[in-house]
Amino acid sequence: MRTLVLIKPDGVMRQKIGDIITRFENKGVTLIGLKLISVNKEAAEKHYAVHKGKPFYDSLITYIMSGPVVAMVLEGKDVIDITRKLVGATNGAKAEPGTIRGDFSSGIDFNLIHASDSIETAQYEIPIFFKESELIKYERADKNWL
Numbered sequence: 001m002r003t004l005v006l007i008k009p010d011g012v013m014r015q016k017i018g019d020i021i022t023r024f025e026n027k028g029v030t031l032i033g034l035k036l037i038s039v040n041k042e043a044a045e046k047h048y049a050v051h052k053g054k055p056f057y058d059s060l061i062t063y064i065m066s067g068p069v070v071a072m073v074l075e076g077k078d079v080i081d082i083t084r085k086l087v088g089a090t091n092g093a094k095a096e097p098g099t100i101r102g103d104f105s106s107g108i109d110f111n112l113i114h115a116s117d118s119i120e121t122a123q124y125e126i127p128i129f130f131k132e133s134e135l136i137k138y139e140r141a142d143k144n145w146l
């Protein structure tokens with residue numbers, strides 16, 4: 001199972017890349033794709049198509065295009081649920097302490113990170129940012145302990 005994670009411009013500009021990736025590494029999921037990108041309008045609109053028409057849609061598109069983004073693909077058993085738990089609730093003000101948003105975000109607009117919410121969503125989102133050839137298959141050295 002795979003999931004897409006984006007560290008959004010606030011996470012990159014606030015130097016949280018290392019901290020965020022460390023949490024995924026420590027938890028035991030496998031990082032199989034990673035890049036620093038500028039999200040263009042086409043990708044932004046495709047990624048957030050499900051939110052088109054909502055009041056926050058325009059600012060969401062502006063936000064994701066406003067600075068560098070780290071895109072990554074994580075792989076592992078139950079990786080979607082595990083990742084969503086580590087990320088925390090959408091609204092940083094309500095996210096539990098200990099989660100990424102709970103520790104670093106205090107609102108819903110700048111919530112640092114995006115993670116796919118289902119298998120179907122991951123299958124839709126990953127190809128927006130990665131070609132299959134950019135995803136690297138390998139086994140973690142500690143896999144028998146996870």
Ligand code: CMP
Pocket residue numbers: 051056060090108109110111113114115
């Ligand atoms: P994300 O997980 O990237 O998915 C959609 C994003 O829309 C969400 O994180 C927030 O950054 C943003 N957003 C802004 N307002 C809302 C809202 N009222 N409900 C859900 N998402 C919102």
